[in-house]
Amino acid sequence: MFVSRVYTTVAGTCGSCHSEGQTEPAFVAGDADRTYELITLEYPELIDTFQRTALILDPHEGAYVFSAAERNTIEAWLRLE
Numbered sequence: 742m743f744v745s746r747v748y749t750t751v752a753g754t755c756g757s758c759h760s761e762g763q764t765e766p767a768f769v770a771g772d773a774d775r776t777y778e779l780i781t782l783e784y785p786e787l788i789d790t791f792q793r794t795a796l797i798l799d800p801h802e803g804a805y806v807f808s809a810a811e812r813n814t815i816e817a818w819l820r821l822e
């Protein structure tokens with residue numbers, strides 16, 4: 742689920758700025774497994790915020806947000822975690 746759907750969502754929507762070596766929190770890596778590690782181990786507060794929907798909500802006040810379909814994908818993944 743993460744590998745097949747969430748990774749592409751997060752990398753596509755947030756990766757241009759939040760890739761490793763770029764803006765903190767740098768939670769997007771070049772491959773899905775490492776991105777999973779980053780999100781779940783190094784930035785677990787993201788999961789927390791995902792859950793309270795901050796990732797899903799809006800750390801950038803409307804500038805870079807997930808579409809409704811992308812949100813559904815992330816929420817479905819979180820239910821599996």
Ligand code: HEC
Nearest residue numbers: 754755756757758759764765766796797800801805806807
């Ligand atoms: C065009 C660049 C850009 C994109 C795209 C972008 N961000 Fe950011 N983001 C930033 C910058 C710069 C900061 C750090 C400065 C700030 O807090 O605004 C930041 C900060 C954050 C923070 C920390 C906020 C805090 O209050 O500490 C989170 C969480 C975050 N981004 C999540 C995301 C998510 C999720 C996406 C995709 C939906 C995303 N960002 C897309 C540039 C971007």
